[in-house]
Amino acid sequence: MLAFHQNHGCEGTVVVTQVEEPSKYGVVVYDGNGKIERFVEKPLEFVSNKINAGLYILNPSILDRIEVRPTSIEKEIFPAMATDGQLFAYELSGYWMDIGQPKDFLTGMCLYLQALRQNSKGALTLVSGDTFVGNVLVDPTAVIGHNCRIGPNVTIGPDVVIEDGVCIKRSTILKGSKIRSHSWLDSCIVGWNCVIGQWVRMENVTVLGEDVIVSDEVYINGGKVLPHKAISSSVPEPQIIM
Amino acid sequence: MEVNANDCIKGVILIGGPQKGTRFRPLSLDVPKPLFPVAGFPLLQHLIEACVNVPAMKEILVLGYFSSEEINPFLNEISHLYKDVKIRYLQEYTRLGTAGGIFHFRDQIKAGHPSAFIVINGDVSGDFPLRDMLEFHRENLNKPVKPLVTMLATEATRQQSVNYGCIVENKTTHQVVHFVEKPSTFVSTLINCGVYVCGIDIFSVISKIRKEKQESFYSGETQEQLESIMIERDIIMPFAGKHGNIFVYQTNRVWSQVKTAASAIYANKQYLELYRKTKPSRLAQSKERGDALGVRVIGDVYIHPSAQIDSSCVIGPNVSIGKNVVIGPGVRIHDSIILGDSAVEDHSLLLYAIIGWSSSIGKWSRVEGTPCDPNPNKPFAKMENVPLFNAEGRLNPSITVLGCHVRVPSEVVVLNSIVLPHKELTRSFANEIIL
Numbered sequence: 220m221l222a223f224h225q226n227h228g229c230e231g232t233v234v235v236t237q238v239e240e241p242s243k244y245g246v247v248v249y250d251g252n253g254k255i256e257r258f259v260e261k262p263l264e265f266v267s268n269k270i271n272a273g274l275y276i277l278n279p280s281i282l283d284r285i286e287v288r289p290t291s292i293e294k295e296i297f298p299a300m301a302t303d304g305q306l307f308a309y310e311l312s313g314y315w316m317d318i319g320q321p322k323d324f325l326t327g328m329c330l331y332l333q334a335l336r337q338n339s340k341g342a343l344t345l346v347s348g349d350t351f352v353g354n355v356l357v358d359p360t361a362v363i364g365h366n367c368r369i370g371p372n373v374t375i376g377p378d379v380v381i382e383d384g385v386c387i388k389r390s391t392i393l394k395g396s397k398i399r400s401h402s403w404l405d406s407c408i409v410g411w412n413c414v415i416g417q418w419v420r421m422e423n424v425t426v427l428g429e430d431v432i433v434s435d436e437v438y439i440n441g442g443k444v445l446p447h448k449a450i451s452s453s454v455p456e457p458q459i460i461m
Numbered sequence: 462m463e464v465n466a467n468d469c470i471k472g473v474i475l476i477g478g479p480q481k482g483t484r485f486r487p488l489s490l491d492v493p494k495p496l497f498p499v500a501g502f503p504l505l506q507h508l509i510e511a512c513v514n515v516p517a518m519k520e521i522l523v524l525g526y527f528s529s530e531e532i533n534p535f536l537n538e539i540s541h542l543y544k545d546v547k548i549r550y551l552q553e554y555t556r557l558g559t560a561g562g563i564f565h566f567r568d569q570i571k572a573g574h575p576s577a578f579i580v581i582n583g584d585v586s587g588d589f590p591l592r593d594m595l596e597f598h599r600e601n602l603n604k605p606v607k608p609l610v611t612m613l614a615t616e617a618t619r620q621q622s623v624n625y626g627c628i629v630e631n632k633t634t635h636q637v638v639h640f641v642e643k644p645s646t647f648v649s650t651l652i653n654c655g656v657y658v659c660g661i662d663i664f665s666v667i668s669k670i671r672k673e674k675q676e677s678f679y680s681g682e683t684q685e686q687l688e689s690i691m692i693e694r695d696i697i698m699p700f701a702g703k704h705g706n707i708f709v710y711q712t713n714r715v716w717s718q719v720k721t722a723a724s725a726i727y728a729n730k731q732y733l734e735l736y737r738k739t740k741p742s743r744l745a746q747s748k749e750r751g752d753a754l755g756v757r758v759i760g761d762v763y764i765h766p767s768a769q770i771d772s773s774c775v776i777g778p779n780v781s782i783g784k785n786v787v788i789g790p791g792v793r794i795h796d797s798i799i800l801g802d803s804a805v806e807d808h809s810l811l812l813y814a815i816i817g818w819s820s821s822i823g824k825w826s827r828v829e830g831t832p833c834d835p836n837p838n839k840p841f842a843k844m845e846n847v848p849l850f851n852a853e854g855r856l857n858p859s860i861t862v863l864g865c866h867v868r869v870p871s872e873v874v875v876l877n878s879i880v881l882p883h884k885e886l887t888r889s890f891a892n893e894i895i896l
Contacts, residue, residue: 366790366791366807383791384790384791384807384808386808386824386825386872400791401791401793401808401810401825403808403825403827403872405872417793418793418808418810420810420827420874422874436793436810436812438827438829438874438876440874453829455876455891
């Protein structure tokens, strides 16, 4: 990326990536050399499938372009730089995801784990064994019980305790949480220091904030639970619990 | 009460036929509703047992229009359990109505010269004080107006009473002053339980009613079915005010009707609780310290001796588990009926559900219904028999029922749904009838 920026010698480089639904984002139009002609924010008709990936390499000279007032770099500075022919696009290879929404976070997590399996970097190696299916990342301080099925696409944070007979798929379990026996989780984000009871079923992008307690035998379907909340009855339809 | 050695009492249980009990589908598609097991034993057997405990009970006649092949095998099977009491099924040739059937088989009922006989509607369940009711009936035989029929009654809430037969009682003499079936406006909180003690003179009464009906039928006055005579409509209602020979015996013991699958779950709970008092050997005990069963049992649970349950399971309260059922490790079940030859795999959770015969449930699955129990805040509240669909045409949350041979895969949830027999599910369902 840096080599590309230094090679063209202009003021800025914007990393772009290809997506399936470009009109959700800001589309970037550039020529064969990568020189950016213009930006189109959330286009109504198809313009291009390359969007601004949110990574930039900028020369300090761009600071002269910024007035001392609230300014948006994407809306005000970049279009000016493009007109001056000073902005280039670098096409990102590999995966990219805007993880602002919980469901996109989980998709991004899956992409990340997949990349990890392909590259196998030293510190974060994926586990294998009878309990684990597909791509699973488990912190060494986590404890997992017997007869569990963890994965595919699961990350388990430090000090997490998972009791016997638990099934977890496509989920992230953050530090210090405890999942009691026989529970089943799919597409969930479990916050720090939560306690999930026995025979609990959570699915469909359920998100638990920090320190949430879920009673035994509860069913949560797409619930978004704010921190420090206790859930003692089921949430069969997606809703926000405050 | 002293029992005269020559005394003879008969029991008559009216079980109707296949056209009755359609609200009990899909469970009644496989087995006649009276034979559906609740708390481990068929509804009919609970009623037989209630009669058997009445002193001087000599014979129980089961009346209905199911074919004999459907009922007799069951009666033959259980006859050895109640040696002193004969039990027979009498098939009606057409729908005769509750009183018409009794009249048709009057010779069988009168054989052996019983001093009175007890009539029980096949779809009621509960703890009936039959002995006390019989004694009450007999005491009143000394009164100036003798009882023709003594009916069992219980309290309901004002709102729910209109769903039943309502009784207005003379509090001193306990005569029924007025009776009306399912009134449109409030009449009384005292409701008919569908259990009667009848004197032998009732047959001449029915005979007279029959003659009157025949005359009006052939003279073209009425169109209705000639044969059908109902106890409530044709005897109790007209006679209560007019002749004063209908008496009422009130009870506060448990009573409910079994009309829908949801009510079977409630009756299951009721009978299991009754076992504590009457048949504690039928209840499963939580075995500690390395016994063979080892299952953790909470509350009242019936487990058939042939069932195999992993010791890591937690079962109860209010669960009945049928013959040859296999339950894998880590399963949790409460407020449910699991019928024979079914299998439940590891870590699943079943609550407020009826699992049909030979069904199977995979691992980590959740089968859940919603109870329709009486409102605990209202004294004398009865079960709500909610209609299947609400005003917007959506399924009302109720007990989840799986018909026979249903397969539920692993890791799905089946919530407030009804699954017809032989269906193999492939995904989760909520609030649906799955054909």
